[in-house]
Amino acid sequence: MANTLRGRFAPSPSGRxxxxxxxxxxxxxxxxxxxxxQVVLRIEDLDTARCPARYADALMEDLLxxxxxxxxxxxxxxxxxxxxxxxxxxxYEAALETLKDQTYPCFCTRGELRSASAPHGREAVYPGTCxxxxxxxxxxxxxxxxPSLRLRVPDRDIRFTxxxxxxxxxxxxxxxxxxxxxxxxxxxxxxxxxVVDDAAxxxxxxxxxxxxxxxxxxxxxxxxxxxxxxxxxxxxxxVLAPDGRRLSKRDGDLAMDVLRTRxxxxxxxxxxxxxAGLRPDAEPIAAADLMEDFDWKKVxxxxxxxxxxxxxxxxx
Ligand code: GLU
Numbered sequence: 001m002a003n004t005l006r007g008r009f010a011p012s013p014s015g016r017x018x019x020x021x022x023x024x025x026x027x028x029x030x031x032x033x034x035x036x037x038q039v040v041l042r043i044e045d046l047d048t049a050r051c052p053a054r055y056a057d058a059l060m061e062d063l064l065x066x067x068x069x070x071x072x073x074x075x076x077x078x079x080x081x082x083x084x085x086x087x088x089x090x091x092y093e094a095a096l097e098t099l100k101d102q103t104y105p106c107f108c109t110r111g112e113l114r115s116a117s118a119p120h121g122r123e124a125v126y127p128g129t130c131x132x133x134x135x136x137x138x139x140x141x142x143x144x145x146x147p148s149l150r151l152r153v154p155d156r157d158i159r160f161t162x163x164x165x166x167x168x169x170x171x172x173x174x175x176x177x178x179x180x181x182x183x184x185x186x187x188x189x190x191x192x193x194x195v196v197d198d199a200a201x202x203x204x205x206x207x208x209x210x211x212x213x214x215x216x217x218x219x220x221x222x223x224x225x226x227x228x229x230x231x232x233x234x235x236x237x238x239v240l241a242p243d244g245r246r247l248s249k250r251d252g253d254l255a256m257d258v259l260r261t262r263x264x265x266x267x268x269x270x271x272x273x274x275x276a277g278l279r280p281d282a283e284p285i286a287a288a289d290l291m292e293d294f295d296w297k298k299v300x301x302x303x304x305x306x307x308x309x310x311x312x313x314x315x316x
Contacts, residue, residue: 005037007205009063009070010194012044013055016255017062019311020209020239020247023272026287027236027299028207029068034291040201041073043084046193056084062256066265067287072201080201085193092188095196096149096181099225103181105138105147106130126150126177146185150178151222158217163234165210165301170217179218195219199228210235210303211246237300239275242308254312262312271311275304282310 007028011021032039041060045051060074072078082088096103108129131152133141141147153172161167172179181192198206213235223230239247259268266284273290274282277298306313 003036003038004202004204005032005035006040006201006203007032007037007207008040008042008198008201008203009068009073010042010044010197010208011059012047012051013059014047014050015055016058016257018239018247018255019259019268019272019306022066022256022268023239023276023304024207024209024236025063025068026066026269026272026290027276028205029287030290030294031207031234031296032205034294037205038071039069040078040080040203041070041083042197042201043074044190044193046085046188046190048086051086058256062260065260066269085197088193088197089188091196091200092182092193095192095226099151099181099222102152102225103149104131104133104152104178105142106150106178106180107133107138107141107145107147125174126179128177131178148180148184149182151181151225152178153218153221158220160216160220160230160233162213162216163205163232164296164299165213165235168213168216170214172217172221175214176218191215191218192222195222195226195228198231199223199226203231205234206231207234207236209238211238234296236276237303240303240305242306242313244305259311268311275306275310 009025009028011017011025017025029039041063043056043059045056056074063069070076072080073083106129112129113124113126130147130150138147153176155171155173157169157171159167159169179191180189182188216233216235220230241247264284266286269287269290270279270284271282273279273285277300278290278294279285308314
């Protein structure tokens with residue numbers, strides 16, 4: 001029987017990749033490749049203003065430089081293209097059409113939503129302001145403002161078992177409320193696009209950062225409504241700077257443009273493998289040489305803090 005295991009890289013090219021992005025790609029690649037599965041590369045460039053083409057090109061070049069190749073995607077093609085989300089909007093439109101009985105236009109501005117939410121630091125729960133507008137009210141408001149489109153969510157737990165973190169559940173009505181599928185500027189939301197694409201591309205295993213764990217119930221609800229089979233999910237710990245901060249392109253954390261001038265691919269992969277618990281030391285190693293004894297059990301659940309001095313991280 002053909003091996004149907006399919007994983008993916010789904011980077012957003014809004015800048016050069018940092019070590020957290022690299023670790024995610026390395027682990028997704030190892031997880032699938034060491035079991036003979038296939039890797040798909042999909043460029044998540046929905047927000048084209050934030051994702052100039054030069055970053056997508058650099059990202060692909062960086063992955064290949066690190067020894068992380070893909071079986072389907074830009075440059076290679078394949079039966080599930082196009083592999084740029086910015087070219088797949090007809091599919092997202094079609095999904096919205098399927099969901100039209102569960103969606104409604106929302107005219108709230110960001111400012112209004114901010115002032116209605118409690119200052120608890122978490123993402124605000126949408127209070128349902130526009131949930132019960134009549135068609136006449138919505139038509140009237142559409143004359144002066146373009147609405148976003150929200151999905152009605154149920155007041156019940158959505159459960160799944162994460163391959164790394166174990167059982168997880170969330171009641172969407174309490175955790176986020178009705179969520180946006182298309183923004184008022186017309187851009188499709190990540191939650192919708194990622195579900196449509198992972199399903200259309202036959203992805204069976206999603207490996208991604210633990211910051212997306214709480215997005216998974218929203219995505220599972222979309223799979224349910226669209227009648228699609230979800231993949232299995234494995235969320236991985238985040239990479240933190242020596243001072244405990246999350247890495248970000250904006251904070252000037254070392255990104256591939258700088259890393260490539262200072263280190264070889266094997267040095268970077270060796271450091272990442274050690275950080276993720278795959279090897280006891282940070283000796284340089286090629287990505288392909290990690291396949292033989294790759295084992296998810298070695299990867300911890302807690303976030304991974306870089307040690308000062310490693311790959312240019314200075315003590316702060
Ligand atoms: N495009 C997202 C990112 O780069 C990842 C989405 C996903 O893996 O589901 O953060």
